[in-house]
Amino acid sequence: xxxxxxxxxxxxxxxxxxxxxxxxxxxxxxxxxxxxxxxxxxxxxxxxxxxxxxxxxxxxxxxxxxxxxxxxxxxxxxxxxxxxxxxxxxxxxxxxxxxxxxxxxxxxxxxxxxxxxxxxxxxxxxxxxxxxxxxxxxxxxxxxxxxxxxxxxxxxxxxxxxxxxxxxxxxxxxxxxxxxxxxxxxxxxxxxxxxxxxxxxxxxxxxxxxxxxxxxxxxxxxxxxxxxxxxxxxxxxxxxxxxxxxxxxxxxxxxxxxxxxxxxxxxxxxxxxxxxxxxxxxxxxxxxxxxxxxxxxxxxxxxxxxxxxxxxxxxxxxxxxxxxxxxxxxxxxxxxxxxxxxxxxxxxxxxxxxxxxxxxxxxxxxxxxxxxxxxxxxxxxxxxxxxxxxxxxxxxxxxxxxxxxxxxxxxxxxxxxxxxxxxxxxxxxxxxxxxxxxxxxxxxxxxxxxxxxxxxxxxxxxxxxxxxxxxxxxxxxxxxxxxxxxxxxxxxxxxxxxxxxxxxxxxxxxxxxxxxxxxxxxxxxxxxxxxxxxxxxxxxxxxxxxxxxxxxxxxxxxxxxxxxxxxxxxxxxxxxxxxxxxxxxxxxxxxxxxxxxxxxxxxxxxxxxxxxxxxxxxxxxxxxxxxxxxxxxxxxxxxxxxxxxxxxxxxxxxxxxxxxxxxxxxxxxxxxxxxxxxxxxxxxxxxxxxxxxxxxxxxxxxxxxxxxxxxxxxxxxxxxxxxxxxxxxxxxxxxxxxxxxxxxxxxxxxxxxxxxxxxxxxxxxxxxxxxxxxxxxxxxxxxxxxxxxxxxxxxxxxxxxxxxxxxxxxxxxxxxxxxxxxxxxxxxxxxxxxxxxxxxxxxxxxxxxxxxxxxxxxxxxxxxxxxxxxxxxxx
Numbered sequence: 001x002x003x004x005x006x007x008x009x010x011x012x013x014x015x016x017x018x019x020x021x022x023x024x025x026x027x028x029x030x031x032x033x034x035x036x037x038x039x040x041x042x043x044x045x046x047x048x049x050x051x052x053x054x055x056x057x058x059x060x061x062x063x064x065x066x067x068x069x070x071x072x073x074x075x076x077x078x079x080x081x082x083x084x085x086x087x088x089x090x091x092x093x094x095x096x097x098x099x100x101x102x103x104x105x106x107x108x109x110x111x112x113x114x115x116x117x118x119x120x121x122x123x124x125x126x127x128x129x130x131x132x133x134x135x136x137x138x139x140x141x142x143x144x145x146x147x148x149x150x151x152x153x154x155x156x157x158x159x160x161x162x163x164x165x166x167x168x169x170x171x172x173x174x175x176x177x178x179x180x181x182x183x184x185x186x187x188x189x190x191x192x193x194x195x196x197x198x199x200x201x202x203x204x205x206x207x208x209x210x211x212x213x214x215x216x217x218x219x220x221x222x223x224x225x226x227x228x229x230x231x232x233x234x235x236x237x238x239x240x241x242x243x244x245x246x247x248x249x250x251x252x253x254x255x256x257x258x259x260x261x262x263x264x265x266x267x268x269x270x271x272x273x274x275x276x277x278x279x280x281x282x283x284x285x286x287x288x289x290x291x292x293x294x295x296x297x298x299x300x301x302x303x304x305x306x307x308x309x310x311x312x313x314x315x316x317x318x319x320x321x322x323x324x325x326x327x328x329x330x331x332x333x334x335x336x337x338x339x340x341x342x343x344x345x346x347x348x349x350x351x352x353x354x355x356x357x358x359x360x361x362x363x364x365x366x367x368x369x370x371x372x373x374x375x376x377x378x379x380x381x382x383x384x385x386x387x388x389x390x391x392x393x394x395x396x397x398x399x400x401x402x403x404x405x406x407x408x409x410x411x412x413x414x415x416x417x418x419x420x421x422x423x424x425x426x427x428x429x430x431x432x433x434x435x436x437x438x439x440x441x442x443x444x445x446x447x448x449x450x451x452x453x454x455x456x457x458x459x460x461x462x463x464x465x466x467x468x469x470x471x472x473x474x475x476x477x478x479x480x481x482x483x484x485x486x487x488x489x490x491x492x493x494x495x496x497x498x499x500x501x502x503x504x505x506x507x508x509x510x511x512x513x514x515x516x517x518x519x520x521x522x523x524x525x526x527x528x529x530x531x532x533x534x535x536x537x538x539x540x541x542x543x544x545x546x547x548x549x550x551x552x553x554x555x556x557x558x559x560x561x562x563x564x565x566x567x568x569x570x571x572x573x574x575x576x577x578x579x580x581x582x583x584x585x586x587x588x589x590x591x592x593x594x595x596x597x598x599x600x601x602x603x604x605x606x607x608x609x610x611x612x613x614x615x616x617x618x619x620x621x622x623x624x625x626x627x628x629x630x631x632x633x634x635x636x637x638x639x640x641x642x643x644x645x646x647x648x649x650x651x652x653x654x655x656x657x658x659x660x661x662x663x664x665x666x667x668x669x670x671x672x673x674x675x676x677x678x679x680x681x682x683x684x685x686x687x688x689x690x691x692x693x694x695x696x697x698x699x700x701x702x703x704x705x706x707x708x709x710x711x712x713x714x715x716x717x718x719x720x721x722x723x724x725x726x727x728x729x730x731x732x733x734x735x736x737x738x739x740x741x742x743x744x745x746x747x748x749x750x751x752x753x754x755x756x757x758x759x760x761x762x763x764x765x766x767x768x769x770x771x772x773x774x775x776x777x778x779x780x781x782x783x784x785x786x787x788x789x790x791x792x793x794x795x796x797x798x799x800x801x802x803x804x805x806x807x808x809x810x811x812x813x814x815x816x817x818x819x820x821x822x823x824x825x826x827x828x829x830x831x832x833x834x835x836x837x838x839x840x841x842x843x844x845x846x847x848x849x850x851x852x853x854x855x856x857x858x859x860x861x862x863x864x865x866x867x868x869x870x871x872x873x874x875x
Contacts (some may be wrong), residue, residue, distance in 0.1 A: 002083040002285060004325050004553065005775055006768050007037035008712045011561060011729050013049045018065030018073045025073075027738050029080035031761075032768025036077065036084045037288065037711060039561070041070065042274065045094045049729065050561070051087075052290065053094030053257060055102075057271045074283045083285040085325060088275055090262045090301065091294035092251040093118075097163075097170035102258065106133060107161070107172040109233025117267045119249040119259040125406060129247050133234040136242035136255055137169055146225060149217040151236075153181075153225065155207050160195035164229075166236075174232055182206075184224060185213040240655075246399045251294065252503040252511075253396040259499075263296045268304065279309055279324065282317040286325030288348060293330060293502040296495055299443035302326065302342040327555055331506075331527050333436045337449065338551065346547070346554020349711050350527025353558050355543045356699045357528060357570065358535035359797065362815050365520075365577035366533040372584035373519040376610040381531040384517045388508035389432050391649070396507055397500060401428070404496040411479065411489045418472060426465060426472045427497075431504060433460030438502040439480075441494045446483040454480055514564065515648035518610060521617045522573035525564045534577065537797055537814075541785040544799070548707035548783045556708035558699050559716045561729055566720030569621035571699060572685075572692030576620075578817040579688075586684060590616060593680070597671040599664040603651050606664035611651065614644060615669060622721045623685050625755040634673060638666050640723040690825055691817035693754050697869055698797075698812040700760055704767040705801065705810045705871060707783055717764050718757035737761065747847045751867045752824035759825075766846055767871060777803040787838035791831035795819060796860070796868070798837055807874040809843060811860075816868070825867045832863040843872035851875065 008028055010021060021036065028036070040051030043061040051061070060067045074084055093099055101114040109115065110122050110131055122131055138145055145151050151166045153173070162173035162181060173181070178194050187206050190197040198207065214228065215221040229236060237245065242255050249259035261267050278284045287305070292298050309324040325345040330338060332351045338344065370379050378384050393401055405424045434457040439450040458477040462470045479490055480497065514524040523530045547554055558567040565573070576583045591609065598605045607615065618640065624630055642662055645652050652658040672678065696719070704710050713720075715732030718740075722728040740758050750759040771778050781803035788796045797812045813819075819827045840858035844851055847870055852862055860868075 002034065002078070002081055002320070003322065003775060003779075004083070004085070004286065004709055005034040005771055005778070006032065006710045006712065007035045007085065007555065008033045008714065009037040009039070009557075009561065010714050011039045011049070012041060012051065012064045013039075014047065014063040015049075016731065017063075018069035022073050022076045024734055025076045025080055025082065027734065027741070029082060030741060031712075031717065031765050032770075032772050033712065034082055034772070035285065036073075036082070037555075038084055038086050040087045040089055040290070042088070043098075045096050045098060048094075049726065052089050052092075052251075053096070054089050054092075055094045055096050055099040057093075058274055060274075070278075070283055083320075084283065085286040085288060085327070086275070086278070086284045087288040087290060088272075089290045090260065090268075090271060091291045092257045092259045095256050095258050103170075103172050106135075106232075106234050107174055109133075109174070116264060117260060117270065119261050121247040121403070124247040125403075126245065126247070128235060129245070131233065132247075134237055134242075134245050134247050135171065135234045136237040136239050136246065138166065138236055138238050141238045142229075142236055146216040146222050149215065151216060151225065153211060153214040153228070155198055155210070157199045160199040164236075171232075171234065171236070173228065177228060177231055181210060181214075181228070185210045243396055243398050244402075249400075249499060250503075251291065252507055253392075259294065261296070262301060268301070272305070272308070276308060276312060280312045280315050282320040285320070285322070286327070286345070289326065289328045289344075292328040293438045294499075296499070297443050298328075299339065299342055299440060299445070302328070302344055306343045325553055331437055334529055334532065336436050339440070339447070340550065344551075346551030346708070348560070349555035349557035349708070350560070351543075352547075352554075352556035352703065352706065352708065353525065353560075353563075353567075354528045355535075355540060356558055356702055357523065357525070357574070358532060359537065359540045359702075360571070360574050360695050360699060360814050361520075361523065361534035362577040363534035363536075365580060368581045368584060369519050369533075369577065372587070373517075376518065376613060377516065379519075381513065381517050381519075381529075385509055385513040386432050388512040388516070389504055390428075392504055392508045392512065393428060393431060395655075397504060400496070400500050401431075404493065404500060407489065407493045407496055408476065408479075411487075411493065422469060422472060426461065426469050426476060429461035429465050429469075430457045430473065430476065431501065432464075433457040434501050434505070436501075437505045438498045440498070441480055441483070442491070442498050444483070446481050451481055510564075511647055512649060515614075515644050516610075516650060518613050518617065520573065520576060521565065521614070521621065522570040522576075525570065526560065526562045537794075538785075540797060541783075541799065544706050544783050545785075552707055552779060554708045555711045556703050556706055557711035557713065558703055559713035559720055559728075561713065561725065563722075563728055564724045565621050566722035566728065567699065567716060568692070568696045568719045569721040569723075571695035572688065572721075573617060573621045574695050575688040575691045575817050576617075578691070578815055587613060587616060590677070590680070593677060594668070594672065597668050599667060601658075601660050601664055603658075603661055606651075606661050607668055608651060611645065611665060612668070615641070615665070615672070618644075618723070619672070619681060620685060620688075622723055623681070624721060625689075625719055625757070634670070636723065636727055637669060637673075640727060641665055641669060643724060688817065690821040690823060693825060694813050694816045694821055694867075694869070697760065697763060697867075698814060700763055701767070701810065701812050701869060701871065702797070704764065704771070705778075705799075705808070707778075710768070710771075712764065717761040719760065741765065747849075748867070751826075754825060763847065770846055770871075770873075774803075774806060777801055777806045777808065781806070788835065789838075790835035790859075792819070792829065792835040792860075796835065800839065808846075809837075809839065809872040809874070811868070811870045811872070813868045819868075821867075826865055827863065827868050828865050830864065832868070833859055833861045835860050842875040844875050846871045846873055 041060050041064055042054045043056035043059050044051045045053045045055055060070050077083055101117055104114050105112045120133055151164055154163050154165050156163050164171040182189055214225050216225045251257035295301050313321050327348050328344050329348045338347055405420050408423050409420055436453050439453055441450055454477055458473050461473045510526055517530050646654045651661050745762050750762050781801045784800040786798035786800055788798050795815050799810050801808050819829050821827050837858040840854040840856055842853050852872055
């Protein structure tokens, strides 16, 4: 039986296939890992590097190795007593000519057998979209493209049918139009099936004649093509109309991803058919559910999925009949809990990333860094987020907002007395203040947490709207939370509201405000709340205790394929929270030093001071430890800078890029990297680097020993100074890691030579292998916070994991900049002799492989002149 103890997340694509992972399995086993946590493997758009744009749910992607590759990989995993959990995407599919279901819907409209698989509003309030799908994929208005001849009619032989070509897009023509196409081109109809007749190569002259007849460069051809387009089950449109006119649900505001109606049993079974077969066959041991908050009814979905897997469990191969694991990608806001009734194993670990980050920031840095940031923007993050939400409602989701408002105004008595404008103002105010990603009223329940979240948003809305609208806000609150109202009208309002809050929160928060609010960028990452700066040690213990009791199999991670900055880059930036007023003074001196590097653009000085601060923090967080890592560093920084500036949307954006401003920022960055300032920057990083490394090792040790299942993102057994995707998905140099791995390395030597990353790999391997040998201790063992008293009490986190006679003591440092660690990560501070634990006795260090006697006073004197980090086993 392969028990889930730890995972390694791997990103599979055409350049790293399932077969490419096979030779790495012995290395992963040597590291002590139990499962590969695979990125989506169902067939995605050709060339997709992430796999979240599924186009065929019925097969394993041939580009990623296909079903044969999966079987070969799993056979190797089983030979090493390992398994695989699979990331699946039940919320959406890719909009693509390779998606047969989608193409069939475009060809047949509401009559398609797949028409109800997708969340399409076939009864749109727009008469031109009744029974049609909006396709906002045109780079210019339709009439311009027709005049330019950019849209043309072609015939495809496999499968046989007419298609409109526009760039890489292929839009199918309804089969019912085939006879008229031939008639218009004066081609006699054959006796047999028309499409089969046309598919024969000897009919190429007929196809050429059709092409000329519908050539849009001629006036007559253009009119014919327009008439043909009017008869289709879709409407081609300029991409800029998507926000206003879209009549199908997307993933966030991404028009290349269409949402599925997974709540329908037929859809559920169709998209999971292969997944269930993989589980029954024993090829996967569990699932990771992407974007659970996008589904209409997450509770119902998770319970149905759990039940189906449990039905299949007895049919699995002998020895593989352990309960399946189900992890959901869910961002929990502060004090929010994952609903227990979903019957999941827990989240994918974003909440632990936040838990560790809050622990390792110095609360005393909040005041000086906030005061410094006030020179650039609002001190309060919520102000920045609120402004971003308002912009996104206006620019990214206006169609979704209007549809929600229309549903509201159809419910009596509001339909008689309130205008759409008033209703939109009220719901807009509620959306701006909604405190979590979404509520779950659509599951047919009204939990206390849901009611509290809605009440908070409505209280805030009543504070901001005009007095005459406050009663309307109260009425909306009552409609949303009324679980006794089972009307279709109320259900549609709730579903539309919940389908809007999640993408709005994500796009306005992590994709916009996170890039604007730059008080300290180590607090801006997936799963974090930039409004919070730090948290006490007691909160860390409370969260660990709760996870052990509620979700002991939850994943715990500090790096993901979605993170904004690598875990070790964030750890280095955290040190700035410890420097008090020093960092603001340093930044001000850099502003003065580099003042003459600015260019003047219509924006004024470019980059702006806020963007300049972004650049400085990015350089600090991403600066490599080893010289060979500078090869493509400049390009990586420039690619990141474009994305960060456009996501922020203040001086340039994706929809209206300002290339002059971006060029000025690139020039500024190039000047920093090639001038005398580089030495200044390197000296500053050298000063804070040891404390940053201790932060890295501390969060690594905490991740490996806290309740839950530690997740290792690919290649993060070495230093991770990556930036946002696609930078964090670069190829991993696994041959180097395999060569560096050493079972008998000396902890202190590795600490002194920390730049090569072996110290991090060593700790991960040592602890994961100990977990393998003592699985019950970590899966079932108690979690006991250990009190630390004395001079350096605030600089150490300590806890015990205990199961019967087995016991370990974890000692992890924090806020070490004040302790002045040297270049070899040693801390020479007499305070350790005056720092005591609430537990003493004789122990054995797993890292140092020597006995440690904490004596009666449990003083930590052995940390003096050493690296203050350890995991001890009771002797």
